Amino acid sequence: MAKNVFEPAYDSIDAQLINFLQEGFPICESPYQQVATQLGLSENEVLTRLQTLLDDGIISRFGPLYHAERMGGALTLAAIKVPPEQFEQVTEIVNAFAQVAHNYARNHELNMWFVLATETQQALEQTLVDIELQTGLRVYNMPKLNEYFVGLKLEA
Amino acid sequence: MDFNDIDLRIMRATQAGLPLVAEPYQQLSAQLNLPVDIIMARLREMQNSGVIRRIGAVPNHYRLGYVFNGMSVWNVPDAQIDALGQQVGKLPFVSHCYHRPRHLPDWHYNLFAMVHGRTQDEVNVQIAQIAQVLGGNNLGNDVLYSTRILKKTGFRSGL
Numbered sequence: 001m002a003k004n005v006f007e008p009a010y011d012s013i014d015a016q017l018i019n020f021l022q023e024g025f026p027i028c029e030s031p032y033q034q035v036a037t038q039l040g041l042s043e044n045e046v047l048t049r050l051q052t053l054l055d056d057g058i059i060s061r062f063g064p065l066y067h068a069e070r071m072g073g074a075l076t077l078a079a080i081k082v083p084p085e086q087f088e089q090v091t092e093i094v095n096a097f098a099q100v101a102h103n104y105a106r107n108h109e110l111n112m113w114f115v116l117a118t119e120t121q122q123a124l125e126q127t128l129v130d131i132e133l134q135t136g137l138r139v140y141n142m143p144k145l146n147e148y149f150v151g152l153k154l155e156a
Numbered sequence: 157m158d159f160n161d162i163d164l165r166i167m168r169a170t171q172a173g174l175p176l177v178a179e180p181y182q183q184l185s186a187q188l189n190l191p192v193d194i195i196m197a198r199l200r201e202m203q204n205s206g207v208i209r210r211i212g213a214v215p216n217h218y219r220l221g222y223v224f225n226g227m228s229v230w231n232v233p234d235a236q237i238d239a240l241g242q243q244v245g246k247l248p249f250v251s252h253c254y255h256r257p258r259h260l261p262d263w264h265y266n267l268f269a270m271v272h273g274r275t276q277d278e279v280n281v282q283i284a285q286i287a288q289v290l291g292g293n294n295l296g297n298d299v300l301y302s303t304r305i306l307k308k309t310g311f312r313s314g315l
Contacts, residue, residue: 033178066167103305113227
């Protein structure tokens with residue numbers, strides 16, 4: 001088998017279940033039973049499949065998806081043009097901020113992209129300033145102005 | 157009754173996920189020592205107000221075999237961005253779709269769409285499909301691929 005061929009460890013029922021659960025989950029006494037009925041499965045099978053999908057890391061989480069910004073917290077995506085010779089040093093500085101949740105190198109002139117999460121908008125703005133001061137580089141702040149979709153549909 | 161305090165307790169109890177038992181809200185009720193009706197009512201209210209985006213599953217793209225993940229970025233007219241964003245967000249391979257600010261003259265892209273494919277070819281086809289949806293409103297685009305994960309914490313946001 002060619003090494004770039006990836007065999008996903010889930011079947012078409014799992015894919016249907018994941019797709020269905022991205023649309024939302026009922027708030028009622030026996031919600032898994034309700035999902036099971038709609039998918040033509042047993043309640044036990046839904047629970048077992050979900051546990052396996054979580055254990056295998058195929059779904060990273062199952063539960064309420066909270067909007068950090070609407071809980072009073074603040075979140076943004078920011079990018080920096082890092083001169084290649086400073087890349088490791090700037091990575092260390094940026095990663096040292098506990099407010100930096102994710103940080104990725106990307107193939108663009110803006111070659112460092114990170115997500116900042118703070119408890120307040122004020123703390124977010126202060127962190128952006130602190131990163132600029134410590135790195136000596138401009139931080140491009142790209143908070144989301146509108147959200148159109150979050151989710152992914154699988155081929156079932 | 158202080159809803160903020162109750163909501164915060166519900167959030168903390170469900171941050172790692174919803175219990176995988178037949179009656180998950182009943183279990184939260186026992187755990188938090190709050191009536192189950194209150195738990196369900198607050199969850200509904202948080203969903204209606206948008207504090208909870210939805211209750212659902214978050215797929216792990218890599219583990220699903222979608223190992224080619226591109227951040228596609230587009231320059232579209234501001235006046236049309238909401239309508240175009242809705243259309244792009246509906247494409248099945250787009251996982252996140254956002255309007256973000258431009259930084260002229262360095263960065264003129266205002267629409268971000270994360271795309272996921274099993275191969276580079278698959279992603280190229282997806283980019284072409286987005287371009288088709290945008291048509292004449294596509295004033296320029298690019299795709300950024302992550303070349304290295306520099307930091308990744310357990311923080312989950314859906315961002």
